[in-house]
Amino acid sequence: MRPSQRRPDQLRPLRFTRGFTRHAEGSVLVEFGDTRVLCTASVESRVPPFLKGQGSGWITAEYGMLPRSTDRRTDREAARGKQSGRTQEIQRLIGRSLRASADLRALGERSITLDCDVLQADGGTRTAAITGAWVALRDAIDGLIARGELATNPLQSQVAAVSVGIYKGVPVLDLDYAEDSTAETDMNLVMDGEGRFIEIQGTAEGTPFSRDEMDALLTLGANGIRQIQAAQRAALSG
Amino acid sequence: MRPSQRRPDQLRPLRFTRGFTRHAEGSVLVEFGDTRVLCTASVESRVPPFLKGQGSGWITAEYGMLPRSTDRRTDREAARGKQSGRTQEIQRLIGRSLRASADLRALGERSITLDCDVLQADGGTRTAAITGAWVALRDAIDGLIARGELATNPLQSQVAAVSVGIYKGVPVLDLDYAEDSTAETDMNLVMDGEGRFIEIQGTAEGTPFSRDEMDALLTLGANGIRQIQAAQRAALSG
Amino acid sequence: MRPSQRRPDQLRPLRFTRGFTRHAEGSVLVEFGDTRVLCTASVESRVPPFLKGQGSGWITAEYGMLPRSTDRRTDREAARGKQSGRTQEIQRLIGRSLRASADLRALGERSITLDCDVLQADGGTRTAAITGAWVALRDAIDGLIARGELATNPLQSQVAAVSVGIYKGVPVLDLDYAEDSTAETDMNLVMDGEGRFIEIQGTAEGTPFSRDEMDALLTLGANGIRQIQAAQRAALSG
Amino acid sequence: MRPSQRRPDQLRPLRFTRGFTRHAEGSVLVEFGDTRVLCTASVESRVPPFLKGQGSGWITAEYGMLPRSTDRRTDREAARGKQSGRTQEIQRLIGRSLRASADLRALGERSITLDCDVLQADGGTRTAAITGAWVALRDAIDGLIARGELATNPLQSQVAAVSVGIYKGVPVLDLDYAEDSTAETDMNLVMDGEGRFIEIQGTAEGTPFSRDEMDALLTLGANGIRQIQAAQRAALSG
């Protein structure tokens, strides 16, 4: 039995609030249950030095947790003077996942930065961030197209993510913190709109897992991501 | 005429949302018009090294702006590896202002950290932060009292803040960004519940200001703070 | 009775030693009693990136305390790897105060950096720094004019600063360390040659202060600054 | 056809040189073809603060590349003043993988640090590092047992890693740099001696990959790891 009384293959309630703040070209508050992440997309008409003059754009991400988004206050990274390894790992993952869905040449010499800031954490912040950031990215790109700044849509596919894991011996979907902190295995999946894999990151926190367990997790995750992508589309057409 | 059509002595709509997030002992979203700051109070049962074993508590604050809380994206301080001088100045101001309202010995050997994170900026983020942080602090302390961890209330006075300034030659209250960015003079006032001054910080951005203008700003600010303190009390009793 | 036996409205002995070191375009040792600050003005024919090609100059300041300028040794900021929040706050204040007196366009594409290094501290180092830095700035600019590099004088007003505070219930002028460390209220005023305010920064260290006390402090400070500005002029004509 | 003329399921020549340097408790130069990583295990009789007094040990890893281990010189991280996100990601992966094989309580209050320094890079440095570090760890632990400092062996399983990927549409094992830099998909697998998964990290660099491709990569990797583990055992008994 899951602490939240959910079935093993049941997602938490999902919510997307577009236009959550007013300055960004895309601004989405994404909620997976009690996990709340503010994702903003900022468009700038310049690219990083390594892309200058190559006719290609760039999509990147930054991630942060508000100090008291967690059960106990965690140090503010700006005050400590550096981002943790975990933070860097997550923001690299978000950036790679979003770039995988886009034709960067079609974006022109523009950068889009996705800032994913966790207002409240209850497990699965990185997968929520990817899922919400893709909606914010889409809003920003739709704006560029609507203003006539882009002729074609550089987004080639839909991107969503979810976590799966083995909790008390059972493969479960979309772990919350109570599950995540004691799970034997924790895996994050990022997939495109055609059900193909963009990223997979799995870790045996306790006991290593077998090929059969791997297969069960992949199937569970793929089903979850289909539902999440439907919710993304509903939010965008809302 | 103010860009927002307000009268010179008119505040922006004020709103306090208590319990905005669930982990912190106090969590308040404060809104001064379009300026939105999330203020959380975190109670910890330890004090900084310089206070160890002295029977006194500590209240401190940290401040941050989400990168796209502003019109143009600003660099993430955690990524740059240091907090700007402006950030440090603001968080020192918030901490001093709140400590001025409290008997730190009555707090016992506890620290309360107020994290003030700007979700959306439209001028006056530091005065909004002080004002909201005091409500979050009060919530955290009421919780300690309710749980029997504190016998007496260490908060001796109410604290609120507002900005005043000279905009197109006229003293105005509670400047928004459109005013702030072109004001000749910008002044932040922090006052207690008895209408006394805790902090005053005024800067002539353009022309220096006369003693008469100073007097007008002080009167305007004191009136504004009275209204803000009434709103704080209403929020706390709501 | 003040520890130094001064009257409440009495300044400490003031001294300006121009040409204290030989390399800088302006070099002034300013003494307010036992507080001694070396202020040098360095002229460079380039401007910060945000001003490039705009036909405007820049004036900025940096502040530091020698580790043993204080009663107990304080850590060297260069060794700790960062400037404290206090240091940044002070150098930002000095820079703003000096810029308020100058027409930066008339300066041309030049930077002038005022380095204010405290050799010995006895309270009031930031107001001494502003006061001495203005004299060094004036010397540097007079040199530019004398060498024919500037046609008109970009300095539009005289700038000086002083601290006032409430010590044992009495408003006093120009606090030394013995007073400063126990004062209930501490306020720094920066004014121009016409007696107008450039900056005001006041903090209730202990009890908040009333509007009447505020008024008394402003009057006391304005009188003190008049005397300091006379001393600046005397030093420059000496 | 692979650039190295290998069959898709063929490993590069593997070599372990134990005792490569003399100070460390374990010191192994591991070579996967032209990729050469020096892995040293350092035993210390103290644990990190979060484990103090809990009767448990710790295993951790650090990773670095010599500046000219790569085709073009990369900046020295010590000179730049920070480790890149990539470096942190890799050293966290190595540490987690090795901890998964050990009973940390059986290690007692000791730390073992695995330093993995790349002398020459030709793709697959992180999987080579995990594979070599496990041999160095084993040597260090055998030493502790031989000296009577440990009664039971805290290592519960063998750990090895390999990369797999899709190169020109074909799943291949153990990618070298020529393949890695152009592969559509790149996946790192860490497995234990029983053929179970400890870590999986896969990234679609170009086209996302299907479930069928995923399955082929997992099978290819598992076969490769069996051979690598045989080589580890041969080296240890050599």
Place this chain on the structure above:
Amino acid sequence: MRPSQRRPDQLRPLRFTRGFTRHAEGSVLVEFGDTRVLCTASVESRVPPFLKGQGSGWITAEYGMLPRSTDRRTDREAARGKQSGRTQEIQRLIGRSLRASADLRALGERSITLDCDVLQADGGTRTAAITGAWVALRDAIDGLIARGELATNPLQSQVAAVSVGIYKGVPVLDLDYAEDSTAETDMNLVMDGEGRFIEIQGTAEGTPFSRDEMDALLTLGANGIRQIQAAQRAALSG
């Protein structure tokens, strides 16, 4: 002919001003011609961690240049966030040189920090710093003895330093900046009161130097240091 018209074996005018600032236990302004360094000795009753509980004291030094002590302004190290390699090299040299003259056990569990801050630079700042710091150290120790805190004098020898070099083919003593910046060879000598070497650091800036030149420089330096040590003694008895 030297730019300063000095003979090859002639020192610049030497001056020691003891008690230059009032807070430090020793405070000496040392002048070698236009080179002026403020050396303060700070006594603290604690030792660095590596000496805790070992009954031994510690002597260390820190060095800095005011930004405009030089002909062109140099960046402030505190603002850049780190000390340069040159600064660290110099402060390590000063610390080692002073420790060589003292019996650290006789000092008891105390630290003495020598802060050497260059107010004005004209070549030879490091040798001036060592020479002045030794006088400040002596003053601090004499104070400890006078106050009965030390029974025996831990200073076993006198320490002074000077630079020598080859300028236009001629070995010269005590180079000023005009010579230093074009000298073929630059050497710093630190010697004790018995004429023995504590440190020697020589660099061929242009042409390497022969054994004969080395011998000439050593003799020239030893004669210079004898005169400097006489001046130190005169200052201390003054």
Place this chain on the structure above:
Amino acid sequence: MRPSQRRPDQLRPLRFTRGFTRHAEGSVLVEFGDTRVLCTASVESRVPPFLKGQGSGWITAEYGMLPRSTDRRTDREAARGKQSGRTQEIQRLIGRSLRASADLRALGERSITLDCDVLQADGGTRTAAITGAWVALRDAIDGLIARGELATNPLQSQVAAVSVGIYKGVPVLDLDYAEDSTAETDMNLVMDGEGRFIEIQGTAEGTPFSRDEMDALLTLGANGIRQIQAAQRAALSG
């Protein structure tokens, strides 16, 4: 008697392995007994900003120790976020020594970076680094000449280094760690192919040393360097 049974004037076995790694333009593993340093030379067709457009090249060096190259593990500088003063001192020394042998104008607008990484330390790592780096530099330059990128050889002299010291009262050559850590005096000499001095750095770790001892050390070192230079030449012609 020396711990290694060597005669006072006897070097440790010397070995140079050219081409130790494959990417660098020069790659030499140098061994002085158990001290092993990997020296790579990286040629880049750009120069540091201060040399841009001046028609001159640059030679510089970086130094590092692998964490477990030493008897006890030392912290990784990349993880601590800065290079120690000792590291910076050493890499500045290596760079200066190599530049002294070269005509930088003849190098053209190119940089050569010598990375000296200590794989195993047993005393004398900095002198081994200089000695090995010169061979790597020579290999890199011979390559430029062979490929027709350089017409004339910018290397004007051979450079080698050795340590000498006073161990148990006896001047000895090429100290290993057992000697180095207890020597009274430690001196590093860098000389050119004509037996002239490029650098001398001597420190009295315990008792200051006399002029006679200085003379003995210089003679001992010069003889050692002659043998080392013969070994360098043999390696290059090998």
